[in-house]
Amino acid sequence: MKLMIVDDSNIIRRRIERSQQIDRLEVVGAASNGREAVELFRRTNPDVVTMDLTMPEMDGIECVQELVALNPNVLILVVSALADKATAVEAIEKGANGFLCKPFSDRQLNEALEELLSEA
Amino acid sequence: MLKEEEIRTFIEGTTNYFETSAQQAASVGSPYLVTDGNPGAYEYTGVIGISGARKGIVYFTAPRGMLTVLLMRMQETDSSDENIKDLVGEVANTISGNARRDFGKNFVISVPTVIAHDPEKVSAPHARSYVIPINWRTHSAKLVVCLE
Numbered sequence: 001m002k003l004m005i006v007d008d009s010n011i012i013r014r015r016i017e018r019s020q021q022i023d024r025l026e027v028v029g030a031a032s033n034g035r036e037a038v039e040l041f042r043r044t045n046p047d048v049v050t051m052d053l054t055m056p057e058m059d060g061i062e063c064v065q066e067l068v069a070l071n072p073n074v075l076i077l078v079v080s081a082l083a084d085k086a087t088a089v090e091a092i093e094k095g096a097n098g099f100l101c102k103p104f105s106d107r108q109l110n111e112a113l114e115e116l117l118s119e120a
Numbered sequence: 121m122l123k124e125e126e127i128r129t130f131i132e133g134t135t136n137y138f139e140t141s142a143q144q145a146a147s148v149g150s151p152y153l154v155t156d157g158n159p160g161a162y163e164y165t166g167v168i169g170i171s172g173a174r175k176g177i178v179y180f181t182a183p184r185g186m187l188t189v190l191l192m193r194m195q196e197t198d199s200s201d202e203n204i205k206d207l208v209g210e211v212a213n214t215i216s217g218n219a220r221r222d223f224g225k226n227f228v229i230s231v232p233t234v235i236a237h238d239p240e241k242v243s244a245p246h247a248r249s250y251v252i253p254i255n256w257r258t259h260s261a262k263l264v265v266c267l268e
Contacts, residue, residue: 009206009209009210010203010206011191011194011203011206011207011210012210014196015194015195018195054213081210081213081214081217082220083218084221101217102210102213102217103136103141103210103214104141105140105143108140
């Protein structure tokens with residue numbers, strides 16, 4: 001399965017690339033804002049996306065909507081420091097499949113990706 | 121007057137970062153009040169601006185040594201300046217996320233900005249700031265809460 005990572009933090013992108021679940025995934029690209037993510041999505045058509053919410057140019061919620069419009073079957077894990085319930089509910093309503101709060105441990109990341117992949 | 125639970129939210133946002141990301145808890149020193157408008161900063165600082173019910177800034181400031189070890193604990197081998205700035209911004213981002221969760225829409229919280237290599241540029245908007253020492257391993261950092 002193809003994975004696209006969307007986060008404006010380089011260290012978060014690299015942590016996701018080091019996840020234990022990465023053996024089951026092929027990283028097809030990483031984007032640091034929503035606009036870049038939509039372009040990359042069109043080119044690479046990933047099956048799985050990890051998505052930050054607070055990013056320049058286009059925020060993660062808007063980006064989730066655009067990606068789901070392009071491919072309703074894409075699996076999206078939101079990874080965000082916005083820890084309030086309303087944000088998580090909004091992300092799920094717009095089409096995300098899971099929510100992981102920052103900061104996260106390697107175990108939490110692994111479990112969240114595993115759960116996401118079980119939906120495939 | 122700043123409420124104790126407001127300060128606690130910012131402290132928990134900070135210590136949670138160490139405990140979760142590095143799997144090693146940070147300890148909190150005795151908070152103190154600075155009244156001369158100069159709470160001070162280390163080499164790297166992540167700042168969040170706050171408006172609405174309260175106005176001012178909250179920042180986490182740390183020396184390079186602490187942030188480098190924190191990166192290593194997160195299995196990150198690249199301790200370039202860019203990654204260190206990224207990290208201090210992520211700590212501030214977490215503090216911001218915690219505050220949004222606990223304070224709701226009465227607090228308008230900005231996306232964090234990072235100030236590096238120029239601690240003099242970190243300026244408090246009000247004379248009074250609460251400084252909370254954050255100790256982790258052998259390193260010391262500060263959380264500064266400056267709200268009117």
